Amino acid sequence: MSGKIPKHFINDLLYRTNIVEVIDSRIKLKKKGKNYQTHCPFHNDKTPSFTVSYEKQFYYCFGCNIHGNVIDFLINYENLNFIESIEELSLMHGLSIPFENNIIPNNNDYFKKQKLYLLTNQISQLYEKNLMLTSAAYNYLVHRGISKSIMEYFCIGFSNFTWDLFVKKLHINKKLETELLNNKIISINNKKKIYDPFQGRITFPIHDKYGRTIGFGGRTIKQILPKYINSTETSIFYKGNQIYGLYQVKKKHLKPKYLLVVEGYIDVIMLTQNNIDYVVSTLGTSITKEQIKILFRNTDTVIYCYDGDNAGRNAAWRTLKITLPYISDKKTVKFIVLPENEDPDTIIKKEGEQKFHLRIKNAITMSKFFFKNILKxxxxxxxxxxxxxxxxxxxxxxxxxxxxxxxxxxxxxxxxxxxxxxxxxxxxxxxxxxxHKILKCTNKPTLMRTLIGLLVQNPNLSKLVNSTKKFKNSKIKGIPIFLEILKTCLENPSFNTGQLLEFYRNSKIIHILKILSTLDHMIVEEKIQNVFLDLLNNIYKKDLEKRQEYLISKERIHGLTKNEKKEIWSINKKLKNSE
CATH class of the missing domain: 1.20.50.20 (DnaG, RNA polymerase domain, helical bundle)
Structure with missing residues (x-):
């Protein structure tokens, strides 16, 4: 199928990836026995019930039952789709995704996105270079108190008032111009003139967590409305899913003690310049649920600091109401209420770094802010x-x-x-x-469910099975699934649980396998092999008994053929030897 990722590549990615390291880089894990534990990130977990197995490369929560391999974790935790999760792991290991059938790059979403990353980064570099060539824009930023070093740190740029001037100053060739047009980074108006949506604006590149430029914010240097604009949404840029400045924060603090959320780009830049380097912004828009999730993935404490006018105070109250469903015993929010008509940019210039740190220290707790507003x-x-x-x-x-x-x-x-x-x-x-009491209702652990469950959780058990011929004509429910899993394990002797589940991700039996992968069989590790072999023998014995019952019943009614008599004699002998 065109555009399909080869299974061998996915398997190799899983082989290279340590699920413990991936999860621990996002939520802190603690060693407990041979596994790792923490509070579950997918529900309000009072006691650590989220377990990660290095041996099985698998995670499971005993509270909410969510489970899977490292790809499932990235899909659920980072809100990625399957391709994006593979891309995430590929970037981690410095690999490119080798799509099957030599697909045409222009017809594949992955390659289209890679092209867009490249072009967005190129235009960002052009904006940045142009800023230093445009005195009006550069002087505007200097007048706002922004240093050259911080301009470079945030890659601030400028787009000229006309595209022709921009092209001439930076020597942009026709090939790049055509690519920018084709990818809708620049456009053509009704008069057939090329224009840049950010023309006449200071540009603030928005970076993803890898530092790739995915979009821009733009601020006019003249009295043109609207004062601020953002890039239109593309396959790599969704405004409601991005946090401005987070990449810069994470470069300095892998796990920030808190994140200070402000309204504007320049607020982020000015506070950072004044050594308050935990500052981010929600792109000047009302906060979204996805942005709140991203904030809490990166810190346990979010401090909202909005402008000291009515609009800012109303925005802070709206933000709290949206944030409430994401607050927990571990995750909390606070608020800084600025004086009337002040914003972070103006207040840091008036008061300085130390007094602003004092405002952060004395931030209003969630409960006080809640009742202050609800009692109005x-x-x-x-x-x-x-x-x-x-x-x-x-x-x-x-x-x-x-x-x-x-x-x-x-x-x-x-x-x-x-x-x-x-x-x-x-x-x-x-x-x-x-x-909220959780009542775990599990199906009766039949012999076959236990057998398949043990194999899924311990694929290396497949080596203990000498022959499957005796199950060739078995009528026992579940035998076809067992034999299918057994065959896969034998053909892939290095598979762990995570890789096995990935192999069957889009199959009809994946739901069954996921359930069985989480069953607690209450068997000590030293006895797993013996229990597995005993189950295998018991199922074979049960199969023989069913056939024996059928032949005895037939003998009473119709009689048996010569071959059937030999068969029942053979069954009796096998059952006797198994006692």
């Missing part, structure tokens, strides 16, 4: 206002996944509206605990 316009002497307060506050509180935080906020709310009886909250706590 409420008259606590009015019964009607108390009722409306409860109606507005409880759904927001209930959106927080942590029971502990929910109860804490409910208690504060109860005291505010005058309920002093703690018994009501004890009752609530019991109800919540009962509601």
């Amino acid at each position: 316009g409420i008259d606590l002497s009015s019964s009607d206002d108390k009722f409306h307060l409860s109606v507005n506050a409880l759904p927001l509180i209930n959106s927080i996944p942590s029971d502990t935080i929910q109860i804490y906020l409910r208690q504060i709310l109860a005291r505010i509206i005058g309920i002093l009886d703690d018994y009501q909250f004890e009752k609530f706590l019991q109800q919540k605990m009962q509601k």
Whole structure:
């Protein structure tokens, strides 16, 4: 199939990749026995229930049952699709994806994206070079207090007011111009004139975590509206999935203590210039759920700092409401409320680095900020206002996944509206605990389920099976699946669980295999081989008994042929020897 990634390449990627290192670089793992554990990143985990096996190259959560290999982890944790996860692993190992059938690059999404990365980076370099050739743009930034070194650090650039001037100054050839047009980085207007969407604007390149330029923000240096614009969305740039400045932060801090979220590009740049190097921005737009997930993947504490006007305060309240479902016992948010008509850029210039650090230290906690805003316009002497307060506050509180935080906020709310009886909250706590109690309902662990499960979890057991001829005509349910898995394991003797599941990713039996890969058989490691062989013999014995019952039944009704009599004699002998 054109564009398909060879299975041998995927298998090689999995062989090269250590799932423990990949997960540990994102969420800290602790060694426990031969496995690694941590709190599950996919649900509100009170005790560490997320287990990673180096031996099996497999992860499993005993709380929410999510599981898989390193590709599944990247898909679920990084919100990638399958191809993107393969690209992620390929970049990690410095490999290129060898698509099958010598596909034409222009017809493949992967190659189209690689081309777009290249062109976006090229135009970024041209913008950056042009800034130093354009005194008006350069002086504008200097006037804003931005140093040349920080301009270079953030790769700030400038696009001329006309494309013709831009081409002339930077000697852009027709081939590059055509490629930029074909990829819609530049456009042609109704008058057949080429134009750049960022013409007349300072450009702020937006980088992904590998430092690749994926899009731009643009700020006009004249009184042209809108003041700020962003790149249109492409196959490599989704505005709601990007955080400006995160790449620069991660270059200095692999796991930041906190991330300070501001509104504008220049806010990020000016704070960074003043040694506050934990600063990011959501591209000047309202925060999205995906951006919140990205923030919390990189830190446990997010501090929102919005402009000190009504728009900034309203934006901060909207942000908290969107963030509540992602707050947990481990993940929290705080807020910095700036003085009226101030923003991070202006306040750092007035107060300096030390006073701004003090603002960060004294940031308002989530609970205080929540009630400060929810109580606006409420008259606590009015019964009607108390009722409306409860109606507005409880759904927001209930959106927080942590029971502990929910109860804490409910208690504060109860005291505010005058309920002093703690018994009501004890009752609530019991109800919540009962509601969230996880009852694991598993199917009866049949011999065949256990046998296949052991093989999936320990592919090297396949070496113990001397022959499969005796199962050739077996009628026992599950034997075809067992023989199929056995064949794959024998043909790929180095497979671990993660590689085996990847081999069957798009097959009809993958759902069954995923379930069986997580079963706890309660068997000590030293006895796994013996149990596997015993199960194999017991299933063979069961197969013989079923055939024996059939032949005995037939003998009573119709009688047996000469060959069938020999067969039943042989079965009786085999069953006797197995006792």
